Amino acid sequence: MKKMGLTVAVSIALLPALAVAQPPAEKKPSIEVRNYPGNTASTERDEALKLKGNVKAGQAAYQEYCEACHLPTGGGNPDGSIPQLAGQHSTVVIKQLADIRSGLRYNPTMYPFARKLANPQALANVAAYIQTLCIPVGSGKYAGPDAAEMLAGGKLLYEKQCSQCHQPNGEGAKDQFYPVLAGQHYGYLLRQMTDIRDGKRANAHPEMVQVAKNYNYDQLLAISAYQASLTTPKSMLMTPGSMCKTGAGKKL
Numbered sequence: 001m002k003k004m005g006l007t008v009a010v011s012i013a014l015l016p017a018l019a020v021a022q023p024p025a026e027k028k029p030s031i032e033v034r035n036y037p038g039n040t041a042s043t044e045r046d047e048a049l050k051l052k053g054n055v056k057a058g059q060a061a062y063q064e065y066c067e068a069c070h071l072p073t074g075g076g077n078p079d080g081s082i083p084q085l086a087g088q089h090s091t092v093v094i095k096q097l098a099d100i101r102s103g104l105r106y107n108p109t110m111y112p113f114a115r116k117l118a119n120p121q122a123l124a125n126v127a128a129y130i131q132t133l134c135i136p137v138g139s140g141k142y143a144g145p146d147a148a149e150m151l152a153g154g155k156l157l158y159e160k161q162c163s164q165c166h167q168p169n170g171e172g173a174k175d176q177f178y179p180v181l182a183g184q185h186y187g188y189l190l191r192q193m194t195d196i197r198d199g200k201r202a203n204a205h206p207e208m209v210q211v212a213k214n215y216n217y218d219q220l221l222a223i224s225a226y227q228a229s230l231t232t233p234k235s236m237l238m239t240p241g242s243m244c245k246t247g248a249g250k251k252l
């Protein structure tokens with residue numbers, strides 16, 4: 001009985017944002033958007049983006065500086081404390097690393113390790129390697145008793161306000177710096193969505209901040225639950241953002 005009440009309240013709560021929030025304008029190149037805080041003079045990012053990454057050198061750096069937290073598979077921690085990185089677009093990884101190194105994206109836990117990468121070539125290398133990893137299955141999902149309701153509500157919001165950039169299956173867009181969301185942990189997504197809404201992730205896309213600003217906690221939960229349920233299609237198995245066929249995060 002109690003659960004029913006909550007469920008109904010949540011469904012209703014999900015609706016106003018659909019009516020109030022304007023759907024974001026046509027797909028725009030993220031990084032060139034005027035006043036995009038991530039669009040600071042990051043020569044490091046721009047240089048790294050021009051370089052061809054060396055996957056072998058990237059693997060060595062990853063093993064030395066990254067895998068203790070992000071794991072050899074790139075899968076991170078399903079509790080959401082450490083994000084899943086495998087299959088992420090190299091452009092996104094380069095941008096996030098440059099933003100973390102410059103302090104634009106506040107990440108004190110990882111900062112000292114991100115600083116170990118010697119130069120833009122090292123950023124390009126590790127990003128090239130990460131992009132080759134297939135997404136381990138078995139990522140953290142929302143498992144509350146109202147999961148079905150939340151997923152349905154989150155799907156509505158996602159398809160209305162997010163999928164034009166992140167794509168219906170969550171594979172993002174490499175050239176536009178739109179991250180792969182498929183296979184990402186629910187807990188991490190909820191934290192990022194909350195930080196983005198509250199202005200704590202300084203490098204977020206302004207259109208996304210605009211949309212998220214209208215969300216209450218239940219809506220953030222619903223949309224995070226839905227994002228975490230996305231899987232890239234089989235047709236993408238050999239491209240970045242693909243899911244591992246078998247082995248649940250054991251095999252690269």
Ligand code: HEC
Nearest residue numbers: 065066068069081082083093096097107109110113114126
């Ligand atoms: C001490 C643990 C730790 C180490 C070592 C570490 N990271 Fe991280 N990393 C994190 C945490 C925690 C976050 C998420 C922080 C947050 O919630 O914003 C993160 C976030 C990231 C992100 C952003 C992911 C996204 O989806 O936006 C990237 C990219 C990344 N790490 C790459 C690396 C690379 C490459 C290395 C090695 C050079 C590395 N990390 C080493 C803990 C670590």
Ligand code: HEC
Nearest residue numbers: 024030161162165177178179192203204205207208211223
């Ligand atoms: C205009 C394009 C656009 C729209 C619309 C958009 N996003 Fe994003 N999103 C981005 C970009 C670009 C980034 C990377 C920002 C950065 O550089 O840190 C991002 C990052 C994210 C991240 C962080 C991913 C990570 O790996 O750390 C999440 C989660 C996210 N978006 C979810 C959403 C949701 C949910 C919506 C809909 C409510 C949405 N986005 C709408 C472009 C968009």
